Amino acid sequence: MAYPFLDHEIKRTFKGLPETLPCGSTVISGKVRDIIDLGDTLVISTSDRISAFDKVLSTIPCKGEVLNKVALHWFSRTDDIIPNHIIESVTPRTVAVRKCEMLPVEVVVRGYLTGSAWRDYKAGKSVSGIELPAGMQMNQRFETPLITPSTKAEQGLHDEPISSEEIIRQKLVDPGIWETVQKAAVDLFRRGTEDCVRQGLILVDTKYEFGILNGQVHLVDEVHTPDSSRFWFADSYEQQFKTGNGPHKLDKEYLRQWLIEKGFMGDGKAPDIPDEVRLETARRYVGAYEGITGTTFTPEAGKIDEVAAVNEYVKKQD
The missing domain is CATH 3.30.200.20 (Phosphorylase Kinase; domain 1)
Structure with a gap:
């Protein structure tokens, strides 16, 4: 458009x-x-x-x-x-x-086996301490969404997966607060999923951040944005999955793919991004806004x- x-x-x-x-x-x-x-x-x-x-x-x-x-x-x-x-x-x-006093972990909720979760699964690893059944396929839907926390890395470094058990063992978050956070994350993802279905979208996975104010857990940062979430078009998912093709996406991967094709993945000097690429990326952000809302x-x-x-x-x- x-x-x-x-x-x-x-x-x-x-x-x-x-x-x-x-x-x-x-x-x-x-x-x-x-x-x-x-x-x-x-x-x-x-x-x-x-x-x-x-x-x-x-x-x-x-x-x-x-x-x-x-x-x-x-x-x-x-x-x-x-x-x-x-x-x-x-x-x-x-x-x-x-x-708010920020919790030291991010909470990623996943409805589908894709992205870094798929890469870990394919390599025989657990997903944030969760052992998945054998025989799953890339982009397959989970029967129940997974909560896969990660640590917050300093700028320039990558977040690392961490299990709920490790969060409690390392005393990163109080057990009672963590229970509240997990319930909120599941309910937020359910609400996002329901709203997206009405828009013809699948909320694939997303990141939430939480903080504490006056002893109460608060949702902070951003929610279900194109930068924090992955969206697929619902009408083509089943057919794409059955044929082994990638789903049709509503996200900002266009720019990342353009950079990769130019040979840039973070090292060395980045290529100059021409206006036509900036405009196409903008169109996708605006399209995401209209598709989501x-x-x-x-x-x-x-x-x-x-x-x-x-x-x-x-x-x-x-």
Whole structure:
């Protein structure tokens, strides 16, 4: 599908907040997000920067707005399951959130045997300590979704799988809290699956992050976005699986595949990414937004001065 507005947006992609805002607040920049710490509150701005193979490579028009709005969609759809850290939307790319004490593990829920889980299974390994039955096929659906936690690696390193038993044994998370987290993860995945079915999609797997605020578990970071989740088109899955072909995907693998074809997988100098590749990646992000939410994407972020709006919000909090 064509999105004519992207031709205009590509010239004004939002690279991120400056290191210091005019009001004096210091900005901490990650690969994609910029964060302002206001004590009990964080202001999180999602830029248009895109990373692959743990390196920031370029910008993708509308990407930050898409990710922020998809996350807000799901936070709203799941706040009856578990409280989340959202306070309010500041701009189309920026939210104010409650600061939580982050748990030191990520929770990946998998509905299908694919990705790193398939690679481990094929190599004869367990999947985060879970022994799977023999004879399973790539992209096969699990009878019951698996909870496969991973450790949080420092920037530039890869997360490592860890079993629930090891999490408790190493005292990474309190047993009672971990029980709450696992139940919430299953319920969140069920809700996401049900909503995606109505949109003709399969929620294949996804990553959740949790934190503690006032002794209560909260859902934080992002939920069911194209960056944190894998989606397949439901109408073709069965036929593709039966014939041994890969499923039709709704994700950002296009850019990664383009980089691989250019011989780049993280080492050495990355190739320059031409505008036509950036635009195609943007079309896929926008298509993901519309496929996931069932609503038409209309860009709003380019109509405001992002830095000025965030600066004004931060000043009001003093």
